[in-house]
Amino acid sequence: MRLPVHSSLLALALTASAVAMPGAASATDIQMWVRASGATAAQFMIDLWNASHDDKVVATVIPDNQMVTKLATGSQAGDVPDMVSFDLIYMPDFMKAGFLKDITDEMKKDPNYAGVAQAYKDIATYDGKIYGAGFTPDVSVLLWNKDLFKAAGLDPDKAPATLQEIHEDAKKITALGNDTYGYYFSGSCPGCNIFVTSPMMVAAGSKLLPTKAGDDALTGDGVKDVLTEMKAMWDEKLIPDSAQADTGANFFATFETGKIGIQGTGGFAISALKHDKPDMNFGIGFIPGTKAGEASAFVGGDVIAIPAASKHADLALQFIHWELTDEAQLEGLAKNSIIPSRPALADNKYFKDEPRVVTTAQALGKGFTPYALHFNDMVNSDSSPWIQMLQTAIFDGDVDGAIKTAQDAMKAIAAQ
Amino acid sequence: MNLGRRNLLGLAYMAPALLFVAVFVLYPFGQLIYTSFTDASLLGGGKWVGAANYVRIFTGDPQFWKALWFTLKYTVIITPVLMGLGYALALLTAQNDRVLQFARGVIFMPVVIGLGTSSLLWFWLFDQQVGLFDKALVDLHIANSMIVWFTNADWALWAVIISVTWKVVGFGMILFVAAIQSISREVVEASQIDGAGYWQRVSMIYAPLTLRTVLLVTLISAIGSMLAFEQLYIMTGGGPRGLTFTSVYWIYQSAFIKFQLGYGSALAIVLTAIITIAAAIQIFLTSRSAPQ
Numbered sequence: 001m002r003l004p005v006h007s008s009l010l011a012l013a014l015t016a017s018a019v020a021m022p023g024a025a026s027a028t029d030i031q032m033w034v035r036a037s038g039a040t041a042a043q044f045m046i047d048l049w050n051a052s053h054d055d056k057v058v059a060t061v062i063p064d065n066q067m068v069t070k071l072a073t074g075s076q077a078g079d080v081p082d083m084v085s086f087d088l089i090y091m092p093d094f095m096k097a098g099f100l101k102d103i104t105d106e107m108k109k110d111p112n113y114a115g116v117a118q119a120y121k122d123i124a125t126y127d128g129k130i131y132g133a134g135f136t137p138d139v140s141v142l143l144w145n146k147d148l149f150k151a152a153g154l155d156p157d158k159a160p161a162t163l164q165e166i167h168e169d170a171k172k173i174t175a176l177g178n179d180t181y182g183y184y185f186s187g188s189c190p191g192c193n194i195f196v197t198s199p200m201m202v203a204a205g206s207k208l209l210p211t212k213a214g215d216d217a218l219t220g221d222g223v224k225d226v227l228t229e230m231k232a233m234w235d236e237k238l239i240p241d242s243a244q245a246d247t248g249a250n251f252f253a254t255f256e257t258g259k260i261g262i263q264g265t266g267g268f269a270i271s272a273l274k275h276d277k278p279d280m281n282f283g284i285g286f287i288p289g290t291k292a293g294e295a296s297a298f299v300g301g302d303v304i305a306i307p308a309a310s311k312h313a314d315l316a317l318q319f320i321h322w323e324l325t326d327e328a329q330l331e332g333l334a335k336n337s338i339i340p341s342r343p344a345l346a347d348n349k350y351f352k353d354e355p356r357v358v359t360t361a362q363a364l365g366k367g368f369t370p371y372a373l374h375f376n377d378m379v380n381s382d383s384s385p386w387i388q389m390l391q392t393a394i395f396d397g398d399v400d401g402a403i404k405t406a407q408d409a410m411k412a413i414a415a416q
Numbered sequence: 417m418n419l420g421r422r423n424l425l426g427l428a429y430m431a432p433a434l435l436f437v438a439v440f441v442l443y444p445f446g447q448l449i450y451t452s453f454t455d456a457s458l459l460g461g462g463k464w465v466g467a468a469n470y471v472r473i474f475t476g477d478p479q480f481w482k483a484l485w486f487t488l489k490y491t492v493i494i495t496p497v498l499m500g501l502g503y504a505l506a507l508l509t510a511q512n513d514r515v516l517q518f519a520r521g522v523i524f525m526p527v528v529i530g531l532g533t534s535s536l537l538w539f540w541l542f543d544q545q546v547g548l549f550d551k552a553l554v555d556l557h558i559a560n561s562m563i564v565w566f567t568n569a570d571w572a573l574w575a576v577i578i579s580v581t582w583k584v585v586g587f588g589m590i591l592f593v594a595a596i597q598s599i600s601r602e603v604v605e606a607s608q609i610d611g612a613g614y615w616q617r618v619s620m621i622y623a624p625l626t627l628r629t630v631l632l633v634t635l636i637s638a639i640g641s642m643l644a645f646e647q648l649y650i651m652t653g654g655g656p657r658g659l660t661f662t663s664v665y666w667i668y669q670s671a672f673i674k675f676q677l678g679y680g681s682a683l684a685i686v687l688t689a690i691i692t693i694a695a696a697i698q699i700f701l702t703s704r705s706a707p708q
Binding site: 244245 | 457458459460479539543544545564565566567652653654655656657658661669672673674675
């Protein structure tokens with residue numbers, strides 16, 4: 001094909017002008033790694049950004065259990081994305097390793113950052129420097145089946161206010177028979193239990209993980225009180241046998257059968273149940289402690305950070321500033337029934353018709369995120385002292401021995 | 417062509433293969449050995465610590481030896497199961513009529529499924545609430561109620577063995593079928609003329625003439641079992657109480673979950689040495705016992 005002379009000249013002139021003006025705006029792809037379980041929420045935000053910005057965010061979804069390895073090896077090889085959204089619990093390890101960019105000055109100047117949930121600010125700070133911000137939050141809450149509560153003669157609109165109340169309610173629900181059980185938890189899933197069981201201990205006054213070498217682990221009576229109560233529920237067969245072997249595969253699916261009265265879960269349960277089981281009546285409340293008025297939550301979800309070797313750190317920073325704005329928090333998260341990382345925005349037009357989401361958002365303000373190096377070793381690994389303690393105490397019955405062994409093991413890990 | 421030139425030419429022909437082995441086997445293995453003498457973390461760093469990792473393996477890591485013991489138990493149980501069942505299926509389907517060819521195809525089909533996929537499939541089949549396998553056992557009155565397989569280490573081991581047997585038994589069967597079919601017709605017919613019954617033919621003709629294949633499949637199966645990981649990772653998560661960790665699973669835990677890359681490398685070297693010694697013994701016995 002031959003181009004007319006004037007077309008060729010025009011093309012040449014345009015090319016020359018593009019070369020001559022290096023500062024001219026040209027769209028850039030901002031590469032982002034997102035862990036799989038936060039991908040849906042992240043995509044809402046990315047779509048919203050892409051709709052109004054020339055520089056597009058391109059997400060690559062990484063399986064949850066590969067994110068740490070991939071980011072660690074990528075960081076050491078210098079092959080990293082421009083920004084990354086990952087499980088907040090790994091922030092301390094990555095900050096200490098020097099894998100992330102220090103964004104202290106930029107965040108301190110951002111008025112929206114001041115309103116981010118404290119748990120996110122704490123977990124993304126190391127040695128007084130800020131390395132990330134909350135991105136797609138999730139928080140643990142108590143879930144109960146209102147139909148089973150009604151059938152058992154309980155008040156379906158009242159959440160159990162203490163662990164002892166959970167125990168009493170569970171007895172009545174299990175008494176309904178027909179393979180119905182009062183309570184459920186995934187007994188072989190360390191991550192599930194730090195999410196839903198540890199808040200009971202924290203609400204009851206315990207401190208769980210050592211932050212630095214020399215710190216004690218699992219302090220306070222809350223740990224023993226919770227384990228003793230859960231052991232009693234197990235012994236009384238208020239929890240199905242299969243809970244002992246559940247590595248997390250049935251963390252939520254068992255409740256969806258409609259035969260579980262109460263369990264801890266995440267805020268995601270609201271949209272999941274509305275979608276999967278539209279006819280199920282369920283309630284959402286705070287995870288209680290051992291005394292009335294005590295409540296806590298594990299603040300989970302993903303943080304967003306910029307790898308130290310990011311090629312477009314300035315654009316990534318723009319995205320982080322943007323995701324903290326009212327527009328992004330409300331139109332990207334709240335509109336899709338996801339709680340904002342700024343608790344003050346919990347009272348918004350999208351949550352008006354769904355008070356259960358408001359409860360979840362309020363739980364964010366009551367919640368905590370354990371700040372610990374070696375979190376995997378202490379908690380998340382299949383052989384961690386945390387899961388060994390739960391199993392030995394609840395299923396084998398040795399509460400005191402289990403706590404002592406776990407305390408020693410966690411202290412030894414923290415000393416590494 | 418003098419000897420030196422011939423050697424050079426031979427070396428040139430071998431060069432691509434040698435280069436491949438050097439880059440993709442020897443270099444990484446050397447790197448692994450080096451890392452095993454450091455305190456390298458997955459998060460970076462790594463100082464030379466001498467033999468400290470190896471000392472820790474032999475004096476301060478009982479879980480590794482528990483895992484190795486469990487791996488040996490798994491290997492010792494599953495290898496004869498795979499051999500025996502695979503050989504029996506091969507005897508049943510070795511003839512080349514259409515029905516038996518179809519049967520071979522059906523039995524072989526799970527081999528082409530990924531081990532992770534099949535493990536996940538069986539994890540759900542064994543589920544106490546929705547598992548079809550459990551339901552079948554109850555309906556057939558083999559079990560009184562739905563079994564919770566993964567709360568007991570022995571039950572969990574058998575659950576994994578059942579799933580892996582389903583997945584890989586077809587592989588051994590196909591190799592055994594090939595070995596049986598390669599036996600000369602004359603030999604089989606001569607034994608029949610001499611009045612040998614079916615079981616006599618199996619024990620005196622088929623078994624000795626397929627011994628090399630049996631030993632090869634045993635070696636492959638035993639090494640595969642010693643390296644077991646995915647099936648346990650997916651089905652048991654190492655539980656209950658860490659009783660179903662295999663050696664490789666423990667190496668994975670150490671290197672990638674606990675971030676102890678140096679220590680994980682040392683564990684890998686020890687496991688490699690154990691498997692190499694076991695395989696060498698097996699190959700030595702094979703060369704002595706197999707017909708020439």
